Amino acid sequence: MATTKAQAPVADSRRWVALFFIGLAQLMIVLDGTVVNIALPSLQRDLGISDGDRQWVITGYTLAFGSLLLLGGRIADWTGRKRTFLIGLFGFAGASALGGAADTFDMLLIARVLQGGFAALLGPSALSLLTVTFTEPKERAKAFGIWGGISAAAGAIGLLAGGALTDYLDWRWCLYISVPISLIAAVGGYAMLTESRSAGRARFDVLGVLLVTSGLVAIVYGTSRAESDGWGSTPVIGLLAAGAVLLAVFVLVESRVPQPLLPLRLIANRTRGGAYLGAGLAIVGMFGAFLFMTYYLQVIKGYSPIRTGVAFLPMTLAVLVSAGGFTTLLLPKVAPRVLIVPGMLLVSSGMLWFLTMETDTGYVEGVLVAGLLLGLGAGMILPVAFNYATHGVDPDDAGIASAGVNTAQQIGGSIGTALLNTIATSATADYLASHASRGGNPALAKKAMLQGFETAGIWAAVIILTGALITTFLMNTPRPDANNSSMTGSEPGSELLSEASPRG
The missing domain is CATH 1.10.287 (Helix Hairpins)
Structure with a gap:
């Protein structure tokens, strides 16, 4: 098997600085999946987008991202992870500028698809750089806790930023904001990262x-x-x-x-399979909640974009406490399903909380509770999923393994958003049709919209609970201390606790 050619490991004093710029790129990738959510009502009016098509502003990005990630992972492995990282950043900046200047729905959609395509280069190269930079177990747990916290919190940060930019500037700045972030990450990445790639001739599938x-x-x-x-x-x-x-x-x-695009041995591993499932379903819940809460707060409750963004802050804090606090502490000590399964239960509870909400429900007993449940749950899932999806893989497969978990996230976001938006709009239309005798009025329209959100929330909860049940039996990985060699990374080609009997 080909060996990985890489420079000496990054010096201790530079590893954490490198993590900052890698994390900045990841923040931008996830942020761009949600930053336009709060701007959706505004840009929908400006560009004349229908309710059925509005989800494509989000799905166009996540679908291009998710469907091209596996190719992006292989490109990173074979042409150089640092080089791919930098190309992805510059391309993302250009696509973001195009989107901000869009004056038609078609132009905006093209820009969002291009953003997703360059993110497909950027995402796996960033995560694989993190994977090869941090190999010592405690440092790795801390680094992936930070990474998971960034990934989960960035969605809510995007909502806050989207609200501020839409209110004080214009919805177009929700896209322009990625240009300076990309350039800062590119300059820092060029200075602090070392190159690594797989040896041998590249043959793309x-x-x-x-x-x-x-x-x-x-x-x-x-x-x-x-x-x-x-x-x-x-x-x-x-x-x-x-x-x-x-x-x-x-x-x-x-x-x-x-030379397959996705070696089946990677997903056949029960640990990685469970990690991919957990990452994908966490994003189904998060993206569905972002979409529904945004419209609930702005259309039903009459919040301004900036007030809506502030309303998501507790969710962000819950993610940071969960991912950067107890999840990081427990990650090296407990079996992964001990964190992932309860996290899924919390996310599904957050979606079911919509059933308790009415059009006049206050913020504290409604959106706040749902947001805290979702944030705590996502913070328990994502650091574990990222860590176990990439740990112990052959260095030649670092990029494609990183792409696999990113693909699970983005496809979960794409299919989840499309499915839940379709369920919600259909339920809303059915409610209006069944109450047509009452005539059209704003109160009825709001009630119909909430009915759609509640119906979609039930479906989301059922999907996530099913995933929790599957993960319980699939991810039978024991505690890390049951097999220290699998957590140290000293055997690059070893599988990650794949078929061991459960202990936690």
């Missing part, structure tokens, strides 16, 4: 890229079409079936090509 990308696009587009055409319509059934077939063929191809 073009067929795999086409299959996985087209399959995911078909599923997400089919889900979004269900809002207008109905779940039983021929176009929707055809798109969903085509997506499933394309993904099945992708798995078959990956099992046979010499």
Whole structure:
């Protein structure tokens, strides 16, 4: 097997500075998935976007990101992780500038897709750089706790930033803001990071890229079409079936090509499989909550964008306390499912909290409680998922393993947002149709919108609870101290506690 060519490990005094710039890039990636959420009502009016199409402003980004991540991971492994990191940053800056200048929905959508494409280079290269920089168990746990906290908190920070920018400047600045962040991260990354890459000739799995990308696009587009055409319509059934077939063929191809886009051994590992599942479902809950809470606060409660952003601050603090506090302390000491499964239960509880909310429910007993549950849960899931999804992999596969967990996140966000938005808008339309005799009035419209959010919240909770049940039995990884060698990284090619019997 080819060996990894890398410079000497980053000096102690530089590792944490390097982490700052890597974390800044990750902050921007996740932030851009949510920063436009609060601006959605404003840009929807400005650009004349329909309710059914509004989710594409978010999904266009997450879908391009998620469907190209595996290719981005392989590019990082074979052409250099630092080089790919820098290219991703400069490309992201250009796409963000284009989006900020957009004057039509089509132009904005193109910019969001380009942002997602460059993020697909940036995300796995950033995480793989983190993976090869921190190998000592305690330092690694701390670094991944910080990373997970950034990943989870960045979504809520994006909402706060989006509110401030929309209120005091314009929704376009929700896109422009990424330009200076990208440039700062690029300058710091160039100075502080060392290059690493896999040796050997790169052979890109073009067929795999086409299959996985087209399959995911078909599923997400089919889900979004269900809002207008109905779940039983021929176009929707055809798109969903085509997506499933394309993904099945992708798995078959990956099992046979010499250098697969996604080596099946990575996801066949029960630990990594559980980590991918946890990361994906956490984002389903978070992105669904961001979308629904934004419209609940602005449309139903009449909050301004900046007030809406401030309303999400407790969720951000909950993530930081959870991910940077007790999760970091427990990560090197307990089995991963001891943290991931309770985290999923908290996230699902946050989604179910919508059932207690009415149009006149106060902030404290409504959005605040839901946000705290979601934040605490996400902070328990994401640091663990990132750590166990990448630890112990062969150095040649560091980029693709990093891409795998990022893919789970972004596809969870894409499919989750499309699915939940479709469920919510359909339930809203059904409620209005069943109460047509009462005539149209603002109170009825608000009640109908809330009904849609509640219905989607139930579906989200069921999906996440099902994931928690699967993770309980799938991720049978013992406590780290049951097999110290697997947590030290001293055996680069070793599997991560893959099939050991459970102890925690």
